[in-house]
Amino acid sequence: MNDGMIIRTTSLVKIYPLGEQSITALDDVNLDVRTGEFAGLVGPSGSGKTTLLNILGSLDVPTRGSAEVLGERIETLSHRKAADLRNRHIGFIFQTFNLLPVYSVYENVEFPLLLLGFSPAARRKAIQAALEWVHLADRAKSRPSQLSGGQSQRVAIARAIVKKPALVLADEPTANLDAENSHGILRTMEDINRELGTTFLFSTHDGKVIQHLRRTITLVDGRVAKDEVRSGA
Amino acid sequence: MLIPKLAFKNMRGAGLKTWLNAGVLSMAFVVIIWTQGLYQGIDAEASRAMTDAEYGGGQFWMNGYDPYDPLTLQDAHAPVPAPLVSMIDAGRAAAFLVVPATIYPNGRLMSAVLKGVDPDQRVLSLPAAVLKASHTEVPALIGTRMAQSAGLKKGDVVTVRWRDARGTFDAREIEIVEVMSTVVGTIDSGLIWLPLETLREMAALPGQATIVVTAKGTAPGTLPAVPGWTFVGPDVLMKDVKTLVQSKTIGASIMYVILIFLAMLAVFNTQLLSIWRRRKEIGTIMALGMPRGRIVGLFTLEGALTGVLAAAIGAVYGIPLLALTAIRGIGLGASLGDSFGLALSEKLYPVYSVLLVGGTTLLIFLVTTAVSYLPTRRISRLKPTDALRGRFS
Ligand SMILES: Nc1ncnc2c1ncn2[C@@H]1O[C@H](COP(=O)(O)OP(=O)(O)O)[C@@H](O)[C@H]1O
Ligand SMILES: [Mg+2]
Numbered sequence: 134m135n136d137g138m139i140i141r142t143t144s145l146v147k148i149y150p151l152g153e154q155s156i157t158a159l160d161d162v163n164l165d166v167r168t169g170e171f172a173g174l175v176g177p178s179g180s181g182k183t184t185l186l187n188i189l190g191s192l193d194v195p196t197r198g199s200a201e202v203l204g205e206r207i208e209t210l211s212h213r214k215a216a217d218l219r220n221r222h223i224g225f226i227f228q229t230f231n232l233l234p235v236y237s238v239y240e241n242v243e244f245p246l247l248l249l250g251f252s253p254a255a256r257r258k259a260i261q262a263a264l265e266w267v268h269l270a271d272r273a274k275s276r277p278s279q280l281s282g283g284q285s286q287r288v289a290i291a292r293a294i295v296k297k298p299a300l301v302l303a304d305e306p307t308a309n310l311d312a313e314n315s316h317g318i319l320r321t322m323e324d325i326n327r328e329l330g331t332t333f334l335f336s337t338h339d340g341k342v343i344q345h346l347r348r349t350i351t352l353v354d355g356r357v358a359k360d361e362v363r364s365g366a
Numbered sequence: 367m368l369i370p371k372l373a374f375k376n377m378r379g380a381g382l383k384t385w386l387n388a389g390v391l392s393m394a395f396v397v398i399i400w401t402q403g404l405y406q407g408i409d410a411e412a413s414r415a416m417t418d419a420e421y422g423g424g425q426f427w428m429n430g431y432d433p434y435d436p437l438t439l440q441d442a443h444a445p446v447p448a449p450l451v452s453m454i455d456a457g458r459a460a461a462f463l464v465v466p467a468t469i470y471p472n473g474r475l476m477s478a479v480l481k482g483v484d485p486d487q488r489v490l491s492l493p494a495a496v497l498k499a500s501h502t503e504v505p506a507l508i509g510t511r512m513a514q515s516a517g518l519k520k521g522d523v524v525t526v527r528w529r530d531a532r533g534t535f536d537a538r539e540i541e542i543v544e545v546m547s548t549v550v551g552t553i554d555s556g557l558i559w560l561p562l563e564t565l566r567e568m569a570a571l572p573g574q575a576t577i578v579v580t581a582k583g584t585a586p587g588t589l590p591a592v593p594g595w596t597f598v599g600p601d602v603l604m605k606d607v608k609t610l611v612q613s614k615t616i617g618a619s620i621m622y623v624i625l626i627f628l629a630m631l632a633v634f635n636t637q638l639l640s641i642w643r644r645r646k647e648i649g650t651i652m653a654l655g656m657p658r659g660r661i662v663g664l665f666t667l668e669g670a671l672t673g674v675l676a677a678a679i680g681a682v683y684g685i686p687l688l689a690l691t692a693i694r695g696i697g698l699g700a701s702l703g704d705s706f707g708l709a710l711s712e713k714l715y716p717v718y719s720v721l722l723v724g725g726t727t728l729l730i731f732l733v734t735t736a737v738s739y740l741p742t743r744r745i746s747r748l749k750p751t752d753a754l755r756g757r758f759s
Binding site (some may be wrong): 187192193196210213216217218219220221223225227229231234235236240244245247248250292328 | 368372375376378379380506543646647649650651652653655656657658659686749750754
């Protein structure tokens with residue numbers, strides 16, 4: 134987007150059919166996110182944060198309205214195009230880490246690069262750099278089952294940023310971590326945001342995360358209730 | 367090359383699970399091939415025994431002889447034609463005379479067929495030589511089945527009654543000089559073997575015979591055409607055996623199908639379970655940008671590779687096992703061959719043809735791949751958000 138917007142939603146609505154009834158998870162969401170922001174969707178459980186992140190990540194489609202991400206209209210993308218967008222430009226970080234259990238740390242981080250067809254040399258270099266970002270260069274050979282929660286989430290961060298995506302979507306990344314680890318990974322992501330210019334969009338209701346955010350978008354019942362830029366953050 | 371690489375990595379990563387799945391599948395391979403080899407062995411063994419003891423290289427039947435119609439036997443004899451006589455003299459054929467009779471063992475009455483055999487013949491593997499060594503007036507050879515049904519044993523003397531060429535009834539005492547044990551029931555049940563010349567004299571049929579059996583391996587092209595006699599080749603003679611074996615192998619075929627079906631079910635189930643168990647992983651790799659089609663390909667290939675691994679594992683323990691049974695044979699116990707209604711010796715040698723082993727391996731491999739693919743179609747209907755939430759619709 135030439136106006137510096139990486140995300141723009143227009144009258145975004147998501148309705149989940151639920152038998153006879155239906156749940157309106159997102160209700161007329163209009164949201165702009167600029168390239169390089171470090172922003173978070175906050176709000177109570179069930180307010181629609183995950184739903185919005187999933188749509189922005191092209192994992193789901195809106196019921197009505199439009200979501201434009203990196204110049205692509207999510208609602209118009211084919212499965213293959215959507216996969217391609219995620220593969221090239223979007224990194225995901227999940228609450229439950231979602232590391233591939235049979236792969237080593239190195240192989241987990243390598244996975245997106247394999248999909249992108251990086252050469253072995255380019256892969257090695259990128260993985261090394263990513264693992265250094267998250268201070269796990271010495272655990273490359275470990276299996277996910279041998280890692281602590283904090284370490285696992287740092288591997289997930291490395292996997293999300295290894296391909297230098299424009300956008301990282303992190304859904305409640307600290308929900309399974311203690312305070313120290315939470316601040317640790319947030320600081321790492323702040324560094325990456327500053328140095329690489331990667332846009333971060335979180336979903337969280339964790340005060341420790343909110344402390345680090347430069348912008349908080351509050352969702353209530355699927356609507357944007359408040360949108361604050363924190364000065365001095 | 368990404369998909370094979372990932373499939374290989376996943377299988378290696380799954381460790382024991384991979385080996386267990388492949389191990390179970392390998393048993394299906396081995397058992398299927400083993401049972402089929404057993405039946406092919408039965409077929410080969412029955413054919414061999416029948417050829418050796420009864421069919422030789424084919425038989426000349428005098429026109430009018432019908433082994434399936436006992437009423438024709440009375441007149442089933444004719445002088446042996448000259449071309450056959452010369453074959454017999456050269457040891458390339460042997461004449462047999464069939465005469466229906468009645469015997470009176472232990473005061474009972476029982477019909478039997480007298481069969482004349484030249485004690486010196488080498489064409490069939492019959493212990494006919496015992497008839498020559500004997501000094502008894504009418505020495506007779508019977509098999510264990512006949513001994514059993516008539517209640518006769520070696521050394522017994524029994525009265526036989528028959529009609530000679532002129533239609534006159536005649537009777538004589540014969541002595542059982544030997545009871546032979548044979549796997550070929552058709553040279554045993556209801557039969558009494560007498561020296562050919564003795565029987566010819568008893569029935570007043572000098573120089574006559576019912577059938578002339580050629581030596582095993584005789585090329586049908588080299589045989590003379592003999593008017594009044596029909597040549598019945600080994601294939602035709604064997605047809606009965608083949609039919610019998612075939613009726614037995616229907617059981618084997620059903621078994622084959624069941625085993626393959628079970629293997630399919632196991633693969634299908636394993637695959638479905640694996641997809642369900644790995645649904646979150648599937649959601650994750652979808653989020654990482656792997657298109658569904660490639661995920662389907664990945665899981666299918668993993669299933670197919672399990673088939674390959676199973677074939678390899680099966681080969682490791684199956685080949686020595688099958689080779690051992692093929693070389694050493696499998697003990698059947700004396701009675702099984704009889705209860706099977708086939709000429710089977712106590713040891714059976716399974717036959718594993720290239721077609722059987724190769725065909726079965728290929729078949730199971732194709733089935734495994736197809737069955738691995740079927741459940742993965744669910745992936746293509748799976749929404750990434752559902753997969754990530756651990757839902758599987
Ligand atoms: N796949 C789904 N099917 C039906 N309802 C859903 C589904 N996903 C989310 N919801 C509903 O949509 C609303 C918003 O959910 P979600 O986006 O997960 O909120 P949050 O992440 O803020 O907790 C909730 O009421 C939730 O129950
Ligand atoms: Mg949520």
